[in-house]
Amino acid sequence: MTEAAPQPPQEDGPAQAAHGSTRLVVASIGVLLLLAALDQTIVATALPTIVADLGGLDHLSWVVTAYVLASTVSAPLYGKLGDLFGRRSMVYVSVGLFLVGSTLCGVSGSMLFLILARALQGLGGGGLFVLALAVIGDVIPPRERGKVQGLFAIVFASSSMLGPLIGGWFVEVASWHWIFFVNLPFGILAVLGFTLSFPHFTAHTQHKIDWAGAATLSLGLAALTLVTSLGGQSIPWDSPFALGLIALTLASGVLFFRIESRASEPILPPSLFATNVFRNTSAIGFVAGAAMFGSLTFLPIYLQLAMGESPTVSGLQLVPMTLGIVGAANLSGRYMGKTGRYRILPIIGTGVIMLAGLLLSRISTTTGPIVFSVSLAFLGVGMGCIFPVVTTAVQNAVPRKLLGTATASGVMFRQIGGSLAVAAFGALFAGRMATSLADSGLSLPAGGEIGPHQMAALAPAQRTAVAEAVVTAIHPIFLIVAALGAIGLVLAFLLEEIDLASRLVPKSE
DSSP states (O other), rough: OOSSSSSOOOSSOOOOTTTHHHHHHHHHHHHHHHHHHHHTTTTTGGGHHHHHHOOOOGGTTHHHHHHHHHHHHHHHHHHHHHHOHHHHHHHHHHHHHHHHHHHHHHOOOSHHHHHHHHHHHHHHHHHHHHHHHHHHHHOHHHHHHHHHHHHHHHHHHHHHHHHHHHHHHHHHHSSHHHHHTTTTHHHHHHHHHHHHOOOOOOOSSSOOOOEEEHHHHHHHHHHHHHHHHBBBBBOOOTTTHHHHHOOOOOOHHHHHHHHHHOOOOSSSGGGGGSHHHHHHHHOOOOOOOOHHHHHHHHHHHHIIIISOOOOOHHTTTTTTHHHHHHHHHHHHHHHHHHHHHHHHHHHHHHHHHHHHHHHHTOOOOTOOOHHHHHHHHHHHHHHHHHHHHHHHHHHHSSSGGGGHHHHHHHHHHHHHHHHHHHEEEEEEEHHHHHHHHHHTOOOOOOOOOHHHHHTTTTTTTHHHHHHHHHHHHHHHHHHHHHHHHHHHHHHHHHOOOOOOOOOOOOOOO
16 A cells, blocks of 8 residues: 655644644634635625725726735745745734735725735735645644645635625625725734644754745746736737737746756755646646636626626525535545545546536526536536645645645646636637627627626617627537546546545654
């Protein structure tokens, strides 16, 4: 049988939490993770109110993009720095940046100030994404990690649905400023709980930070995030700016791997890619991230434009997917805890995603709520079988000194998969939508945007044409989701299984 226990922790690795405090660690980190995840989506429904108050309509998208960009760029750096200097210290840094950024967002008096504050908030939020998952690797035995990672997968999934709802509620009962101020009491309480439960650690070894690798990785991720966020919307894909960002992404990537092959303590050690579990879980995470974020982006469009639902109701109709994630993640965690095995779970998950993609590729303007809900539930089940597993498996396969780095890389590949999918799906959707409307004698409004308000102003025949165009445009997206599931299925069969240890290996002295 394959080696069950992970590598013994190195002297510079963080210590295990004190007996009896593990639940407080998990609860504290879970709250911080929820705050960071919510802030990716909570501003969506408040943007019209923010623009009415601060102006700056031309820079509206940057309120969201600044946060996503900063969190994506910073995530891999937190993983490595946490390995080098201890995760306790880096949690303080990330929480501090997140809460200061939240405060500045809340007191913003101009759109530029708000965008800059959102970037600062994102620098902290990126650390919380990574450190939350890595801290679990410090305090929870491998067999039990799946249960906690399943809870965190639920946090990610539910935040996409809850964010816009909570943001809209704050706008209605208070003001948009409280979308950001609400982070302060919860963040402070969570970090106090973390301080009381997670042990202090002082590094005794001199480390050399790979600044060149960090710079090229950050530059490449920044260029990739910008071009996928803005391409086809704020900037044309064939514009010099977009092409320049694509070239910068590719050049930075090549330079980064050359630097990493020579660095003494690389940000992302090339040796990790020689590990079967790291290589395949990263690829499965990329595929699953693409399928999930791509679906979450375009399902509300279908519900609002093709089915005539309000934004709030369309958000509630995504609940079956969340329930699927909750149930599957919970069962996956229990299975891993009981058996110490995991390989069958991503095989099931990717297969179910493939089935869900095929079902969703057949939705139409006459699709009933039961069929739609079942299709969404299948998609959620697939995600719930994957996300807890890939993090648990890779943490079990790498040495303790690389736990944060490997965890951060998994988050990075999932984010990249989601960003690329949303961009590619958006271009495909817009192109087919325009063609379908042209065949009906209609055209998109100036700016290429149609929302519920614009739909309400159309004549019944025009609304029907738009609804049919949306359905026609969305079908290929879910066929691609099905293809992504098939690719993930092949990768899951190639995944090596290393039995999960039933306890933490004690810290070496």
